[in-house]
Amino acid sequence: MATMPPDRHAPSHPPLRPIGTRRVVRRLLTLVAAVAVGAGLLAAPAHAAPPSVDEIDAQIDKQWEQLEPTIESYNKVRAQLKVNQKKSADLEKKMVPLELESALAMNKVGDIAAHYYMSGPSQEIGALLVSTKPGTLAEQLVILDRLAQQQRKQVESVLAIRDKYNAQKQKLDTLIAAQIKQRDELAAKKKHIDAEMTRLKGMLPKSSVRVDGCPKIDGVIAAAAQTAIRTACSKVGSWYVWGATGPNTFDCSGLTQFAYKAAGIYLTHFTGAQWNEGKAVSRAEARPGDLVFFYSDLHHVGLYLGNGLMVHAPRTGQPVQVAQISYQPVAGFRRPY
Template sequence: MASHARPKQRSSTGSAAARTAATIAIAGAASATMLTESSTAEPRLTAAQAQARVDRLYEEAETATEAYNGARERADTARAAIEHLQDELARRTGRVNATRDRLGTIATAQYRSGGIDPTVQLALDSTPAEYLERAQFIDQLGNRASAALRTLAAQRRELTQVRHEADSELSTLRGAQDELRVHKRTVEDKLKAAQAILDRLTAAERAAVEASGPTLTSRAARGVSGGGRTALSGGSRTAGDVPAPSARAAQAVSFAYGALGLPYVWGATGPSSYDCSGLTQAAWRSAGVSLPRTTYTQINAGTRVSRSQLQPGDLVFFYSGVSHVGLYIGNGQMIHAAHPGAPVRIAPIDEMPFAGATRPA
């Protein structure tokens, strides 16, 4: 008789346990994911918090902008020096070649008269380094070749020196260009971060941010008319009515008034846009005074004055790193290029941490 084995049945208990374990694992993973997403999500900012962050990012961007301006100034200086040295190299190379031609003429004459002087042959055939090592032979010559050889040795030394200077300036240029790239990226990253914060705000919150603080045009600046005069709140007197201490200072202030409303563009020096130090440099240039390019150097370009001694035309600096500058116009007001997105405007000097002031000569 055939035996009939009963088929093995799956344990419903084990299957249920496996399903339960899987469910718990999935739920745990989901919970972990939710917790991770919750912990890494950008917290919603109030208008005040957004204001503080944007202000900080603009300050950091301006610090990088001034570093960029300094690097660009060094690059421009090095580039100009290289052009000058290239011209000098061409002139000195021409002189060396002319001296060698004279030696060739002497050698030809000596050959026709019975042979080439061995010292002349040395100058014509040796490399500059080999020749200079044997330059002591020059003193042993007593004919016309002697003077030409001494001249050639001196010219070669001078040519080598000019080449060294050109190499040094080229190294400076390359270093400045590397700095430019780094600072450019920093500025762009800071400005993008600031814009991202503003973009996350509602229209009402953004309006609140724009209604206060240094990130927006001040109430005084909003009152700028086509004539460039701005009435101060709380009185009828205008900042422009405060007399400047000199004709040059008056011209610098007048120039700054004429720039009101122009856009801020980092690295710009005019005439259609400015950054902060570009505006003050251009204002004083219009008065015949040459200022250096950056805030760090402008603060030392004149006589330091205290806050209580401020007069129209003075340069006023802000933040501990001296990364921002404006042109004082009187009554506690200045004209400055604030930051991207804001035009050149009038603003109170109290809206930023005061770092010092200087009066250009």
């Protein structure tokens, strides 16, 4: 088949010229890169701003609410230990003459035993004196019946003295055992509290300290309350140290104890005891100088100033200061005078 010749009258098109390939590729890469960077910015996590002083304080306050009962529990055990140590010392003093009296009585029994050495029941008397079994009373009476009336009275006296001495010694031994247990509990609590204190102090910025002075208090106030308020307010700015009772550092019950000690009123260094050492007053009857307690377990206390204010030692990292009582749940008021 013959080939058709080209149509000389067909429209003439200029040849296609390639657009700069390299330039297009560069633009595409630039566009892809820009999209990728934008997507990365959207996906990357934003860096959180560091917590503010108020946020740190709020966090510490929340953790302190859990720690302060442990501190007051420590104060309770320490107060009990102090009482028991005094009882122990008093018992030891009482036992000195009692021990001497017991020794002299035993010498008398020795004379009786010597008298009966050749013909009497010296061995029975010895067994009578050293036996401490509760079931031997009947046997003791039988032996006593064998003795003459005079010797029997002497032996009865010795038994009474010995039993009294042993009873007192048993009390003392029980107290000492309790003291050892309390001492070990204190050591464990102190270790835990110290560790928590170190952790909390590491969170505290210096700028978190805020101290306001005590306001002027008008009205008729009892002399003891005036002294307590004046003493506590003079310590505004003093630092909180757990277990401290002054004169330069305090915990909450240590401050109230220190304030009323200046007024001649002794309070135990433990919130639970201070609650029972004052008479109850209603919130409506509360007046400056009363103690105000917080939380159902009474683990915090302050000195009421009136008008919803108190002076207190709040927690580690904060000094003695004036604050609103409404910032914690109020458990009640007590008047210690």
